[in-house]
Amino acid sequence: MKFFIDTANLEHIKEAQDLGILDGVTTNPSLMAKEGISGKDQVLKHYKAICDIVDGDVSAEVIATDYAGMIREGEELADLDDKIVVKIPIIKDGVKALKYFSDRGIKTNCTLVFSAGQALLAAKAGATYVSPFIGRLDDISYDGIQLIEQIRLIYDNYEFETEILAASVRHPMHIINCAEVGADVMTGPLSAILALLKHPLTDSGLATFLADYEKAKNK
Ligand code: G3P
Numbered sequence: 001m002k003f004f005i006d007t008a009n010l011e012h013i014k015e016a017q018d019l020g021i022l023d024g025v026t027t028n029p030s031l032m033a034k035e036g037i038s039g040k041d042q043v044l045k046h047y048k049a050i051c052d053i054v055d056g057d058v059s060a061e062v063i064a065t066d067y068a069g070m071i072r073e074g075e076e077l078a079d080l081d082d083k084i085v086v087k088i089p090i091i092k093d094g095v096k097a098l099k100y101f102s103d104r105g106i107k108t109n110c111t112l113v114f115s116a117g118q119a120l121l122a123a124k125a126g127a128t129y130v131s132p133f134i135g136r137l138d139d140i141s142y143d144g145i146q147l148i149e150q151i152r153l154i155y156d157n158y159e160f161e162t163e164i165l166a167a168s169v170r171h172p173m174h175i176i177n178c179a180e181v182g183a184d185v186m187t188g189p190l191s192a193i194l195a196l197l198k199h200p201l202t203d204s205g206l207a208t209f210l211a212d213y214e215k216a217k218n219k
Helices: 010-019 029-034 040-053 067-080 092-103 116-124 134-139 144-158 172-181 190-195 200-217
Strands: 002-006 024-026 057-061 084-089 108-113 129-132 163-166 185-188
Touching: 002 010, 002 190, 010 040, 010 190, 024 185, 040 057, 040 067, 057 108, 067 084, 067 092, 084 092, 092 108, 092 116, 108 116, 116 129, 116 144, 129 144, 134 144, 134 172, 144 163, 144 172, 172 185, 172 190
Parallel strands: 002 024, 002 185, 024 057, 057 084, 084 108, 108 129, 129 163, 163 185
Antiparallel strands: none
16 A cells, blocks of 8 residues: 655655655645645645655646646646646546546546546546545545445446545544555545554554663663
8 A cells, every 4th residue: 555645744744765665756736835835836846855755756736627728737747747747637638538548658646526427437537546635525425435435346246446545534543544445555644644543552562662772771
């Protein structure tokens, strides 16, 4: 399972990269805005800064919602760095844009996916990744993990190569549940990744080991 970090915060990206387990980064316009990044020039510069930190794929989202605009922006983003994956929303022109980029060997991430039908269209259009937003489904009393399971079944039935990128992951149980049902990738905040480490028995066990080591040394 690949681990992506879902943020535009360079410190968080560096911390996850230093941990040695990071496979990529996802961002979106809201995450960029949260870091105070605005306007085309700043946004492009920031994507480049992210690419310079990480080894893996970096999803960069188009703002345009029409076909020509998505192609123009996507090509500009893809030219920035080999690590860039063009992130495109699952709307009608978005499906056409996914096909355009996949025909040209440019990686894509189909975003804002909330149903199996949308995921099927993304795969048919040749998306590299499909991003079902599981946290936002949970927020409205739908089961986000169930959607991952459904997409897994459909993709396996037809051997679609599109990777299921579970997005809007909020906490460690989301990550574990995604792993159980076979998501290819998960993207979440640093807090959710680091929370996987936590166990009280690890903390107390380590404290005992260290105390015993000190006791034995001072005998
Ligand atoms: O990867 C999608 C993500 O950024 C949305 O997360 O927590 O805003 O639903 P959230």
